[in-house]
Structure formats: C-alpha cells, structure tokens
Amino acid sequence: MNGFVASEPLAKARSYEEHMEAFIEPKDRPVFHLSPRVGWMNDPNGFSYYDGEYHLFYQYSPYTITWAPMHWGHAVSKDLLSWKHLSCALAPDMPYEKHGGCFSGSAIELPDGRLLLMYTGAGENGKRKDGSPIEHQTQCLAVGDGVDFQKYEGNPVIDGSSLPEGSSTEQFRDPKIWREPDGTYRVVLASLGPDKSGQIVIYRSDDAFTWEFEKVLSRNCWRYGIMWECPDIFTLDGKDVLLVSPQDMLPHRHDFYSGNGTLCIVGFVDPETGMLMEESTSGIDHGTDFYATQTILSPDGRRIMVAWMQNWDAIAGSIPSTRWFGQMATPRELSVRDGRLYQWPIRELEGWRRNRVAHSDVAVGNEPIALEGVSGRVVDLLVNVRPEGDTYQEFILWFAQDKMFHSSIRYRPAHGTLEISRIHAGMRRAYVQHRKCDIPGAPAELSLRLVLDKYSAEVFVNDGVQALSMTLPTVLTADAITFACKGQVSIDVEKFDLVDPAEE
Numbered sequence: 001m002n003g004f005v006a007s008e009p010l011a012k013a014r015s016y017e018e019h020m021e022a023f024i025e026p027k028d029r030p031v032f033h034l035s036p037r038v039g040w041m042n043d044p045n046g047f048s049y050y051d052g053e054y055h056l057f058y059q060y061s062p063y064t065i066t067w068a069p070m071h072w073g074h075a076v077s078k079d080l081l082s083w084k085h086l087s088c089a090l091a092p093d094m095p096y097e098k099h100g101g102c103f104s105g106s107a108i109e110l111p112d113g114r115l116l117l118m119y120t121g122a123g124e125n126g127k128r129k130d131g132s133p134i135e136h137q138t139q140c141l142a143v144g145d146g147v148d149f150q151k152y153e154g155n156p157v158i159d160g161s162s163l164p165e166g167s168s169t170e171q172f173r174d175p176k177i178w179r180e181p182d183g184t185y186r187v188v189l190a191s192l193g194p195d196k197s198g199q200i201v202i203y204r205s206d207d208a209f210t211w212e213f214e215k216v217l218s219r220n221c222w223r224y225g226i227m228w229e230c231p232d233i234f235t236l237d238g239k240d241v242l243l244v245s246p247q248d249m250l251p252h253r254h255d256f257y258s259g260n261g262t263l264c265i266v267g268f269v270d271p272e273t274g275m276l277m278e279e280s281t282s283g284i285d286h287g288t289d290f291y292a293t294q295t296i297l298s299p300d301g302r303r304i305m306v307a308w309m310q311n312w313d314a315i316a317g318s319i320p321s322t323r324w325f326g327q328m329a330t331p332r333e334l335s336v337r338d339g340r341l342y343q344w345p346i347r348e349l350e351g352w353r354r355n356r357v358a359h360s361d362v363a364v365g366n367e368p369i370a371l372e373g374v375s376g377r378v379v380d381l382l383v384n385v386r387p388e389g390d391t392y393q394e395f396i397l398w399f400a401q402d403k404m405f406h407s408s409i410r411y412r413p414a415h416g417t418l419e420i421s422r423i424h425a426g427m428r429r430a431y432v433q434h435r436k437c438d439i440p441g442a443p444a445e446l447s448l449r450l451v452l453d454k455y456s457a458e459v460f461v462n463d464g465v466q467a468l469s470m471t472l473p474t475v476l477t478a479d480a481i482t483f484a485c486k487g488q489v490s491i492d493v494e495k496f497d498l499v500d501p502a503e504e
C-alpha cells in the first residue's frame, strides 16, 4: 500500500515469520488444510473473496506454539485448498489492544475497492483489587490493499457503551460484517448479556466506519454454555441460520459435549421484534476438534464455512518440538434441508481426486478385511454400507492404522449412533479422544465420506447430515484402512488419493 509503514511489532513479526518458515518443511504440513506460517493459529478471521482470490486471515502468534497476544496471519488461495502465505496483517501495536492483541473479526470489500478488516481490540480498562487487568473489548477497523492494512485513526469504532444495560464489555467480541442490499452495513457480535450468559447483538452503519446499536438478535439464557463466541448469521435455503461457538457447554445426549462446542440455530428473524425465532438447534460438528466457524458467500453463490480444526481443551496435545500448531478444517458447502444444517467438503476437492480405486458388493463380516489399493493418509474415501440378513449390529472402519496405531469410525444402527475414536492414534495426553453423535433417522444403510490429510480426519455422514472432525498425531507410515462388522454387511468403496493439480 502506498506510503504504508509497518509499526515496529508488525515489522518484527513479518521478518520473524519470513526467516522462520524456512525451518518448516512443506512435507511436515497438511496438504490442503491451512496451517500457520509459523507458530500458533486459532480462529479463522476475515474470510473474504477479494481481488480474484479467497483471503483467509487467522488468529496468530508467530513466536510461540501456544496462545499469546494475537496477531492476524494471512493466506490466499484460488481454490480454498492450495494456500499461499502472505505477510502478517495485524500486530498488537495500539493501546486498545494492550491486553490480548487483535482478536477475531471479519473482512469486507469497500465500494472504493479497499479491503476493510473489522476486529476486536482486546484492551484493558484498569485493574481489579488483586492487581489483575480488567479486559475491555472494543471493535476496531483496519483498511488496506489485501497485503498491508492501516489501522483506522478513529478506533475503536464500537466501544460497547450502547449495549443493553448490564452487558459486559470484558466479553464483547468477534465482529462479522456484511453489506445489506441497500448498501448499509451490519455487524453481528457476541457479548455477555445482563444475565451473564451469551447474547448476540447487531450494530448498523451507513459507511462501515460510524456504528450504532441496532438490536439484540438472540439470547442464550444459560441454555447452551455461557459465553457465545464467533457469531455468524445468514439466510440459507429460506431459513435464517445463526452459528455460534459456545464456551463451557454442558453435555446433552450426544449433540453437545462439555467444553467448547459449536451450535447452529435454524429459524427465522421475526420482522416485529427483530429476534431470531428458533425452530431447531444442533451441534455443527461432533468430532473432537472444530470451533470458531466463519462463512462467506462465494462468487458463485455458495455459502462456505471454515473453522479452526482444534479445540481449546485439546491443545495440551501440542508437541513442543514442532514449529507450528493449529490448522483449519476443510472448507464446507452448507445447505439447509428439512430444517437441518448439511455440510459437504467444497466441490473443489473433487478436482484433487486421483488414482481411483473401486470395490463393489464386498461382503464384510466379523474378520477385519483390507481391500486392494485402499490405504493412505491423504485420501478421499466413500463407503456405502448395506445390511445383509438380520444379525447386523455394528460397522467398523479403521484408518491411519499399523500394528501399533489406529483410529476408528463405528456405526451402531440399533442405537442410531456413530462414534469416532483416536484413543489408539498415538495421543500422549488423556483428554477426550472419542466422540459420538446421533444419526438422524438411524437408517440401516449408511453412507460415509472420510477425508484424510496427514494430521486430520473429517467424516461426513449420509450426504452431510452430520460431520465429525478430529486431528491426528499418528505417524504417517500408519496408512492402512480396514473394515469389519458385527453381523454381516455388504459395502461399496471408492477411494481417491488427493493431489494438488498445480503440482502434477
């Protein structure tokens, strides 16, 4: 950007990442999941299509592989799968970011062609009696050309003083901005409401720089965790959909589990009250690692969701000797059918499929079987399972497997549940290593899609009615895939290696 001068913290981060990324070998990274240029990554930020490319920013600490005052990392891609790292976009260099740095936010192209970033400044507002800082979160702007971003001199543009009385500005964050058809702007934000549980609010603006409080969109009322993070609201297939990431969830059957979760509310915004009327609620992803979703509308009209493929409670599993930590989930196309959210890996992934191997009508019984040509760790695997006879109780698929390690997917039609497990994947810490979810309709026939990329597994069930994601620490030589069942089934299997077409 003409005349742009990086602040000292930004210049330092940029030169550090440029120097240190050479110590990370591309072969040690996921193939098509975005990982940080160096250091630590959490939430996706500023997901946008700008100047002919997708831009994805992320919560970033270049110097550590644990969370530390937040910068914004930055990458671009033409297909959302093959990523190119750009320079660090934001560094904490302002008084209003003094406590935690530049927290999560979003991006939008302005009518004059510049890219606007809106993010939370995690500042400080005095001290408690015990000397600990009182965090003060405000909403801030930076404007740029897609590489360099100048923080707005009028920051913060939303300080929370017009929030409903009793709301918290210690917890007031994660702006997701959009433009209405009439050219005005809205931003959806999360805060703690007067009842000290999450509330989702909307602010409006004519020019994206001057903001006023518009309304409360939704209230948690202590139902799903406490604080709700990273809200996103959009209309899809005739419904209004709110995605949030609740903290401190209580488990509820298999749909929600304790810790940091994800929540999808499908309903409609009441034109009278402006509140989101809820028709159904469900978890978004039921695996061990999925949080902080953000969506955009792609130029061809698809609602695409990204997320951090990690879990705050699972970061104890990071390996001190590595130079990066954290990765994004495969971007997913969303749809709403019968009032439910469906997710499917972006269709661009199909363009990466190579070396097709197919087996039809394979009889599977109690003895595990392997199939010729079906193995690998960077793989797209499609499996259809049909019961044979009436003894069928459970179908099991093992992957990332050798003599010592394996992960698994288990479907129990009588219970209507599907479980993923990495208990034997080589985890060195004893946090949660398996998760279960209900499969709507509990059909006897099952269709699975398993997407593997070195250090992760993502499972999509029955056309995407459920999704489960988990990271894997398993050595890459553990690449067997085997099948078994309790009873008798017949399966069709289609397997592809996933290869970047640009690298052939």
Ligand code: FRU
Pocket: 042, 043, 059, 070, 103, 104, 105, 120, 173, 174, 229, 230, 291, 292
């Ligand atoms: C969610 C979150 C956000 C916050 C960011 C800080 O994972 O806690 O609410 O903006 O991470 O890194």
